[in-house]
Amino acid sequence: xxxxxxxxxxxxxxxxxxxxxxxxxxxxxxxxxxxxxxxxxxxxxxxxxxxxxxxxxxxxxxxxxxxxxxxxxxxxxxxxxxxxxxxxxxxxxxxxxxxxxxxxxxxxxxxxxxxxxxxxxxxxxxxxxxxxxxxxxxxxxxxxxxxxxxxxxxxxxxxxxxxxxxxxxxxxxxxxxxxxxxxxxxxxxxxxxxxxxxxxxxxxxxxx
Ligand SMILES: C[S@@+](CC[C@H](N)C(=O)[O-])C[C@H]1O[C@@H](n2cnc3c(N)ncnc32)[C@H](O)[C@@H]1O
Numbered sequence: 001x002x003x004x005x006x007x008x009x010x011x012x013x014x015x016x017x018x019x020x021x022x023x024x025x026x027x028x029x030x031x032x033x034x035x036x037x038x039x040x041x042x043x044x045x046x047x048x049x050x051x052x053x054x055x056x057x058x059x060x061x062x063x064x065x066x067x068x069x070x071x072x073x074x075x076x077x078x079x080x081x082x083x084x085x086x087x088x089x090x091x092x093x094x095x096x097x098x099x100x101x102x103x104x105x106x107x108x109x110x111x112x113x114x115x116x117x118x119x120x121x122x123x124x125x126x127x128x129x130x131x132x133x134x135x136x137x138x139x140x141x142x143x144x145x146x147x148x149x150x151x152x153x154x155x156x157x158x159x160x161x162x163x164x165x166x167x168x169x170x171x172x173x174x175x176x177x178x179x180x181x182x183x184x185x186x187x188x189x190x191x192x193x194x195x196x197x198x199x200x201x202x203x204x205x206x207x208x
Contacts, residue, residue: 058079
């Protein structure tokens with residue numbers, strides 16, 4: 001069966017299972033970079049630049065969760081980060097990212113244990129365009145925060161679709177209430193200007 005790459009943006013926000021998600025990104029991987037460039041995809045650089053504002057040592061390891069083809073890794077490098085690992089459930093997206101040589105290490109995420117590493121392994125983590133309907137759930141916010149040591153940072157984006165999802169909004173509000181977590185940065189702006197979609201960028205810090 002050939003690759004079905006019609007209306008990928010519509011499909012991306014209507015996914016209902018991980019099988020559908022993997023199929024979409026398998027079909028989309030070859031043309032993802034060019035289509036995202038055409039729509040003016042602003043979020044990777046917005047997120048990486050926001051993270052850089054709160055990170056004094058940019059040589060510490062950063063994990064790019066849902067790294068896809070590496071657009072978020074490229075944005076991290078441009079923002080000054082030098083040690084970046086990437087992980088994603090889609091083999092096809094990772095296959096595009098690999099030859100770009102952006103990442104120290106790239107792994108296919110096993111979603112059952114995707115954060116199976118010790119607390120403090122990463123000075124910062126980032127999830128650009130990943131927490132969304134049909135993608136990683138809002139509970140990912142909590143999973144990531146649990147893996148930060150004191151001073152650790154988590155930068156992520158929520159686009160308009162994600163911001164209106166009750167599960168994701170609930171997880172965000174729960175994170176706001178955590179006494180050991182501070183919201184350092186929260187900024188609404190361009191996501192995919194070519195299709196009129198915006199996103200909020202967050203940077204959370206573990207403070208105690
Ligand atoms: C819109 S792309 C973003 C890719 C990259 N971060 C970027 O900014 O271009 C979403 C990525 O999230 C990945 N993804 C989907 N569900 C996920 C999950 N549950 N956990 C981690 N990544 C997931 C997809 O495979 C895809 O590569």
